Amino acid sequence: MQILLVEDDVEAAGHVVAGLREAGYSVQHCADGREGLAAAREARPDLLIVDRMLPHLDGLAMVQALREDGLATPVLVLSALGTVDDRVEGLRAGGDDYLVKPFALAELLARVEALLRRASGDVRHVGLLRVADLEMNVLARRVTRAGRDIPLTAKEFQLLEFLMRRAGQVVTRTMLLESVWNLHFDPQTNLIDVHISRLRQALDKGYDVQLLHTIRGSGYVLREPPAA
Amino acid sequence: MTRLRSSTARLALLYLAGGVIGVGALLWTVFLLTERAMDRQADLVIETEVESLREDYRGGGLQRLVDVLDQRVDDWGRLGAVYILLDPQGAPLAGNLSSWPRQLVPQGAWQAFQLTAVERGREVMHPVRAAVVELDGNRLLVGTDLSDRRRFMARLRTTTLWGIFSTGALMALIGWWFSWRIAGRVRGVAQACASIISGDLARRLPVDGGHDEFDQLAVAVNHMLDRIEQQTQSVRITFDSAAHDLRAPMYRIRSRLEAALLALPADDPALATMQATIIDLERVQRTLAMLLQIAQAESGSGGAHSEPVDLAQMARELAELYAPEARQRGLLMQVNAQQATMVSGQQQLLAQLCTNLLENAIKYVPPGGHVELHVRNEGGRVVLSVSDDGPGIPAAQRQEILLPFRRLERDSASPGSGLGLSLVAAVVRLHHGTLSLEDAADDGSGLRVTCSFPPGG
Numbered sequence: 001m002q003i004l005l006v007e008d009d010v011e012a013a014g015h016v017v018a019g020l021r022e023a024g025y026s027v028q029h030c031a032d033g034r035e036g037l038a039a040a041r042e043a044r045p046d047l048l049i050v051d052r053m054l055p056h057l058d059g060l061a062m063v064q065a066l067r068e069d070g071l072a073t074p075v076l077v078l079s080a081l082g083t084v085d086d087r088v089e090g091l092r093a094g095g096d097d098y099l100v101k102p103f104a105l106a107e108l109l110a111r112v113e114a115l116l117r118r119a120s121g122d123v124r125h126v127g128l129l130r131v132a133d134l135e136m137n138v139l140a141r142r143v144t145r146a147g148r149d150i151p152l153t154a155k156e157f158q159l160l161e162f163l164m165r166r167a168g169q170v171v172t173r174t175m176l177l178e179s180v181w182n183l184h185f186d187p188q189t190n191l192i193d194v195h196i197s198r199l200r201q202a203l204d205k206g207y208d209v210q211l212l213h214t215i216r217g218s219g220y221v222l223r224e225p226p227a228a
Numbered sequence: 229m230t231r232l233r234s235s236t237a238r239l240a241l242l243y244l245a246g247g248v249i250g251v252g253a254l255l256w257t258v259f260l261l262t263e264r265a266m267d268r269q270a271d272l273v274i275e276t277e278v279e280s281l282r283e284d285y286r287g288g289g290l291q292r293l294v295d296v297l298d299q300r301v302d303d304w305g306r307l308g309a310v311y312i313l314l315d316p317q318g319a320p321l322a323g324n325l326s327s328w329p330r331q332l333v334p335q336g337a338w339q340a341f342q343l344t345a346v347e348r349g350r351e352v353m354h355p356v357r358a359a360v361v362e363l364d365g366n367r368l369l370v371g372t373d374l375s376d377r378r379r380f381m382a383r384l385r386t387t388t389l390w391g392i393f394s395t396g397a398l399m400a401l402i403g404w405w406f407s408w409r410i411a412g413r414v415r416g417v418a419q420a421c422a423s424i425i426s427g428d429l430a431r432r433l434p435v436d437g438g439h440d441e442f443d444q445l446a447v448a449v450n451h452m453l454d455r456i457e458q459q460t461q462s463v464r465i466t467f468d469s470a471a472h473d474l475r476a477p478m479y480r481i482r483s484r485l486e487a488a489l490l491a492l493p494a495d496d497p498a499l500a501t502m503q504a505t506i507i508d509l510e511r512v513q514r515t516l517a518m519l520l521q522i523a524q525a526e527s528g529s530g531g532a533h534s535e536p537v538d539l540a541q542m543a544r545e546l547a548e549l550y551a552p553e554a555r556q557r558g559l560l561m562q563v564n565a566q567q568a569t570m571v572s573g574q575q576q577l578l579a580q581l582c583t584n585l586l587e588n589a590i591k592y593v594p595p596g597g598h599v600e601l602h603v604r605n606e607g608g609r610v611v612l613s614v615s616d617d618g619p620g621i622p623a624a625q626r627q628e629i630l631l632p633f634r635r636l637e638r639d640s641a642s643p644g645s646g647l648g649l650s651l652v653a654a655v656v657r658l659h660h661g662t663l664s665l666e667d668a669a670d671d672g673s674g675l676r677v678t679c680s681f682p683p684g685g
Contacts, residue, residue: 009476015483022490053472080475081468082517083524084576102479102513104506105486155548181549184576185521186514187583194552 001116004045005029006036006062007078008054012101016049019105020112033057040066045073047116049108051101052079052090060093067094074115078103087184098184106218110172117169129164132224134203134211136164150202155180159199163212163222172219196220236410240403248396255388262384266377267357271338274359277309278370285363290321293363297322308373310343310356316365328369329356337361343373413442417449429457429527460527467523471516482509511645518647522632525577525654536684537575539612540565540603543582547601550586558595565603569610572684573659581655584648585614585677591642593618610683615668615676626665652679 003025007013013029020027028043030036033054040048040062048066052059063075074097077090082100090098096118097111129136133146141157143150152160159180163171173192177183200212209225285293297311301324312323320327329341343354355378358371416434423431432453433446485502492499547563554561571578582601589599593616600615621629621636628634630653635646656663661681668674 009479012476012479012483015480015487018487019490080472080479081520083521084574085524087576100513100517101475102482102509104482153548155545181545182575183549183579183583185517185580186510187587191549191553194556195549198552 001025001047002043002045003027003047003049003112004036004040004043005049006031006033006039006054006059007049007051008032009051016105016108019109023109023112025112031055033059033062037062037065040071040073041069044071046119047112048073048075049112050075050077050095052077052081052086060090060095063094074119076108076111076115084184104217106170106215107172107174110170110175110219113169114166114171114175117166129161129167131164131167131222132209132211134164136161145203145207152199152202156195156199156202159195160203160222163220166222168221168223170215170218170221175219236407237404240400240407244396244399244403247399248392251395252392255391259384259388263381266381270357270372270374270377271359274357274370274372278359278361278368281368281370282361282363290363290366293368294322308376310358310369310371310373312369314367321366323369325369328367339369339371417442417446424453429453429460464523464527467520471520474516475513478509478513482506485509511643515645515647518645518651519632521577521580522647522651522654525651525658534572535575536570537573537578538568539571539578539582539610539681540567540569542575542579543601543603543612546579546582546586550583550590554590554599557590558597559590559593560598562598562600563602564600567603567605569603569605570683571610571659571681573681574655577655577658581652581679582612584652588648589614589616589618589675591644592616592639605683606680608683610681611678612681613676613678615674617668617674620667620673620675621665623667629665630663649677652677656681 001024003020005013005016005020005027007016007029008031010031013031017027017029028039028045030039034056036048036050036054037057048063050059050063054062057065059077063077066073066075075095077093077095077098078101079086079090079098080101087098096115099108099111127138129138134143135145136143138161143152143157143160159176162176162180173190174186176192177187196212196214200210203212204210211222211224213221213223215221281293281296284296288295293313297313300309300311301322310323310325312325312328313321314328315321318328325343329339329343337359339358339360341356341358343356345352345354355374356371357374358369361368361370413434413436420431420433432450435443435446435450437443485506489499489502492502543565544563547561547565551561586599586601593599597617600613602611602613602615604611619638625636629636630649632650633646634650635644653663656679659681661679664678664680666676666678668676
């Protein structure tokens with residue numbers, strides 16, 4: 001997977017590039033908007049990570065220019081502002097996701113993975129989801145594990161659906177807050193942990209195999225146990 | 229505004245009354261003086277005539293007087309003069325009256341009576357003023373027909389009254405127009421001010437171009453508003469740049485820490501230190517984000533992305549999000565938000581307002597306490613309130629606590645930025661709402677924070 005990072009802070013960019021490469025991506029870095037636009041047109045990367053404030057050509061203007069070219073490449077906008085207006089502008093200009101600096105590398109990696117998977121159609125849009133012996137019928141709003149009903153509240157159902165559609169993929173707390181609760185800011189407490197642990201109680205309690213895992217420093221993942 | 233409007237109308241009414249009284253007194257005095265002068269003139273004519281006839285009598289006796297009267301009799305009718313001369317027995321000797329007027333009182337030199345004449349087949353009354361003189365037992369009456377003068381006076385009276393009336397009408401019209409114009413301009417200023425207060429900081433007071441006092445005032449106020457806007461703008465730019473400049477090193481610090489973390493073995497004692505540093509960094513970042521958001525909301529520039537928001541639904545979802553946390557802290561949380569309550573605003577900011585209030589309640593209410601989130605339509609407004617039976621906020625500090633970084637003395641040990649309620653206040657202002665803090669219970673305990681918004685969406 002080819003990623004283009006357009007970021008004028010060279011040192012920070014270096015760390016991001018290293019982190020992305022560590023995760024197995026091939027990364028190209030540009031330090032200004034004009035250069036970034038040219039590189040994006042030429043190299044056709046699978047994903048763009050663009051800082052909002054760039055020398056020569058503003059990050060949003062660059063994304064807009066690419067969209068006008070008809071390029072549908074997913075774009076992750078990075079911003080140092082992080083106000084509601086700033087976010088809305090970033091997404092309106094054609095960004096697919098938005099991350100406020102400074103961010104945890106794990107958060108960036110999770111979002112990069114989510115964007116790439118979404119672009120490749122890897123998010124499951126079917127009405128019947130299955131992870132190991134856990135089954136969800138989205139239309140009937142019914143969840144069973146090993147054939148046994150698991151009663152869930154509406155929000156727990158939504159939370160589980162989000163995790164099941166991204167089975168095997170790390171999902172961060174902020175991603176859950178944004179997608180399940182539609183909150184695009186950072187509440188002061190670790191609210192999500194409580195909700196996840198309640199969901200885990202419902203899903204995994206009494207079963208030998210645990211499906212919902214916490215990834216330290218990143219978030220959570222719902223995945224099938226490795227075939228052994 | 230209504231007061232002002234009525235005050236210009238009152239002023240106009242006062243001018244109208246003064247004007248009408250002044251003009252009325254003047255015209256009426258002129259009328260009375262004219263009337264008196266005309267009466268005086270009639271008397272003068274009669275007196276002169278009487279004197280001339282008396283001369284004739286003295287010079288030539290009764291016969292001469294009768295001759296003179298007979299000579300003049302043809303002219304008399306034309307001139308409106310009335311004469312009659314009676315001998316001591318009361319028999320008429322000369323004159324153009326057939327008999328001595330009946331209504332006449334015998335005594336007195338000056339007399340007034342009515343003559344009945346037949347003109348074109350109709351009986352017409354003629355008012356007459358006359359003088360009566362005794363000439364050795366003979367009685368002479370010399371009078372004049374006042375009809376023309378009376379007609380003239382009647383016309384003058386009508387004209388005078390019309391003059392007074394039309395002056396009044398004109399003044400009333402001018403007064404009304406004037407007060408309407410002033411009220412209109414004041415209304416324009418008030419409207420502009422209201423829209424500036426409610427966040428349209430680019431709005432200016434209307435200037436007519438007439439260079440009158442209103443224009444001078446509007447221009448001065450507009451200059452002042454320009455200055456304020458420049459300052460707000462520069463504060464905002466400073467804030468944005470400060471945020472940007474602070475975030476760049478924070479970004480690098482975090483990147484370095486994370487890169488270093490990856491390189492460390494899992495049991496390295498430096499790991500905990502670095503993780504604690506990252507947590508602190510996140511706290512600084514959150515504070516910065518809140519400050520920025522407050523600055524943006526306060527500068528009124530955040531209203532660009534308004535959308536219809538159902539506050540009740542939002543409250544229900546947030547309460548559900550916070551319920552496990554509240555339960556963990558031993559609090560009983562209740563939500564009362566059944567009706568759909570629509571406001572027009574920024575969903576994210578309203579959600580942040582709501583979470584800040586919930587987080588405060590959860591943070592400060594001791595275990596066993598109650599927190600109630602209530603959203604309702606009330607008196608044409610959408611009202612969101614969070615009540616608790618916690619320690620409350622002393623009445624004297626309720627205004628101050630809304631300012632950034634202000635915290636209560638007793639809370640200084642607990643973590644928190646002191647920005648939560650400031651953001652609430654800024655969001656309420658941005659949405660043209662009102663915010664009030666009060667005791668939740670009658671005995672002065674607890675806290676109820678009430679946000680009231682205009683409906684919308």
